[in-house]
Amino acid sequence: xxxxxxxxxxxxxxxxxxxxxxxxxxxxxxxxxxxxxxxxxxxxxxxxxxxxxxxxxxxxxxxxxxxxxxxxxxxxxxxxxxxxxxxxxxxxxxxxxxxxxxxxxxxxxxxxxxxxxxxxxxxxxxxxxxxxxxxxxxxxxxxxxxxxxxxxxxxxxxxxxxxxxxxxxxxxxxxxxxxxxxxxxxxxxxxx
Amino acid sequence: xxxxxxxxxxxxxxxxxxxxxxxxxxxxxxxxxxxxxxxxxxxxxxxxxxxxxxxxxxxxxxxxxxxxxxxxxxxxxxxxxxxxxxxxxxxxxxxxxxxxxxxxxxxxxxxxxxxxxxxxxxxxxxxxxxxxxxxxxxxxxxxxxxxxxxxxxxxxxxxxxxxxxxxxxxxxxxxxxxxxxxxxxxxxxxxx
Numbered sequence: 001x002x003x004x005x006x007x008x009x010x011x012x013x014x015x016x017x018x019x020x021x022x023x024x025x026x027x028x029x030x031x032x033x034x035x036x037x038x039x040x041x042x043x044x045x046x047x048x049x050x051x052x053x054x055x056x057x058x059x060x061x062x063x064x065x066x067x068x069x070x071x072x073x074x075x076x077x078x079x080x081x082x083x084x085x086x087x088x089x090x091x092x093x094x095x096x097x098x099x100x101x102x103x104x105x106x107x108x109x110x111x112x113x114x115x116x117x118x119x120x121x122x123x124x125x126x127x128x129x130x131x132x133x134x135x136x137x138x139x140x141x142x143x144x145x146x147x148x149x150x151x152x153x154x155x156x157x158x159x160x161x162x163x164x165x166x167x168x169x170x171x172x173x174x175x176x177x178x179x180x181x182x183x184x185x186x187x188x189x190x191x192x
Numbered sequence: 193x194x195x196x197x198x199x200x201x202x203x204x205x206x207x208x209x210x211x212x213x214x215x216x217x218x219x220x221x222x223x224x225x226x227x228x229x230x231x232x233x234x235x236x237x238x239x240x241x242x243x244x245x246x247x248x249x250x251x252x253x254x255x256x257x258x259x260x261x262x263x264x265x266x267x268x269x270x271x272x273x274x275x276x277x278x279x280x281x282x283x284x285x286x287x288x289x290x291x292x293x294x295x296x297x298x299x300x301x302x303x304x305x306x307x308x309x310x311x312x313x314x315x316x317x318x319x320x321x322x323x324x325x326x327x328x329x330x331x332x333x334x335x336x337x338x339x340x341x342x343x344x345x346x347x348x349x350x351x352x353x354x355x356x357x358x359x360x361x362x363x364x365x366x367x368x369x370x371x372x373x374x375x376x377x378x379x380x381x382x383x384x
Contacts, residue, residue, distance in 0.1 A: 023302065024304075024305070028269065028270065028272065028301075028302060028305065029267050029268065029269045029302075029305045030254075030257075030258060030261070030267060030268040030269075030270070031267060032258055032261040032262045032265070032266075032267070032268060033265065035258060036262065058250065058251035059250035059251040059254060059270070059272070059273075060254075062222075062251060062252075062254045062255050063254050063255070063258050063268070065222075066222060066224055066227060066255050066258055066259070067258070069222070069224040070224045070228065073224070073225065074224075075221050075222060075223060075224070076221065076222040076224060076255070077220065077221045077222075078220065078222070078251070080220065080251070081251075082293055101274055109220075110215065110220060112216070113216070113220065113221045
């Protein structure tokens with residue numbers, strides 16, 4: 001989507017190691033009007049898919065999921081990264097490796113919030129290697145819920161997450177796909 | 193606020209140890225229409241306060257902050273609980289003890305997202321002992337930003353956080369204040 005590519009060009013910052021910082025509008029400070037546009041873009045794509053739940057993983061994904069769910073008028077569910085004393089009862093879990101934080105963690109979702117009747121839209125701010133998204137898909141498979149689509153704000157097209165998911169038949173909708181970043185800060189998007 | 197008290201009575205669950213679970217509508221699964229009402233309630237209270245930023249701490253607070261910010265049309269900033277490789281530059285930090293997770297953690301906010309010109313509304317889903325909120329206040333003091341108000345969805349009135357903050361002159365707006373919970377699941381709100 002042009003609006004997100006434009007914003008990334010305007011406010012994103014390239015750092016060594018193929019890091020793209022968008023912390024001034026997406027995942028540390030959040031521009032809520034942009035967020036609303038993002039939610040609407042996912043709605044336009046999946047409004048006829050019978051979505052019953054928008055699912056993500058804490059933390060940055062929560063903002064994206066709520067922005068989308070507002071249009072669909074369905075609940076958000078978010079997998080938690082730490083086991084709280086306050087989660088009781090049966091849970092789905094999946095182990096995920098985070099490259100951002102360089103460690104494994106377990107994502108957890110209470111079973112009562114996802115079941116075989118659900119048609120799920122998975123969303124997240126970034127898709128790179130795709131480990132977090134595969135954890136969410138694993139949980140949906142455990143619940144026998146149908147993954148109707150995967151909505152991503154920024155896909156790093158030069159990493160394998162997007163290809164991996166598309167090859168397995170998932171419809172990945174990335175609002176911006178970064179194909180290449182240069183050390184002097186230039187950003188190239190897929191299709192340009 | 194009556195709407196949130198009603199929802200807590202309807203869907204909240206009391207657990208031994210004064211735990212109130214609202215995970216089916218507020219902090220694991222999220223009812224986005226309720227969330228919008230919550231955001232609007234904070235806006236009605238603080239719309240004339242010249243708020244420039246809505247601030248919270250990840251993870252559940254993010255949904256609340258975005259719901260409020262949508263009405264104010266100001267950015268959300270959220271303090272992070274783990275130090276990411278992707279946070280660089282100068283940061284404010286504060287150490288917080290979590291009773292939910294039973295450990296200390298450091299909350300971090302990039303300095304570029306808060307400064308002495310800011311008029312901040314702090315928000316969170318719960319206020320109990322108040323450690324997380326005191327961490328956010330600490331960060332605002334470091335930035336010399338003005339805390340104009342504290343918006344809480346559910347305050348546990350039988351714990352000290354609310355009193356502590358009000359005694360220090362902060363205006364705490366709690367949409368529901370739980371005064372007492374009984375082992376058989378009854379919930380009593382302040383003012384009843």
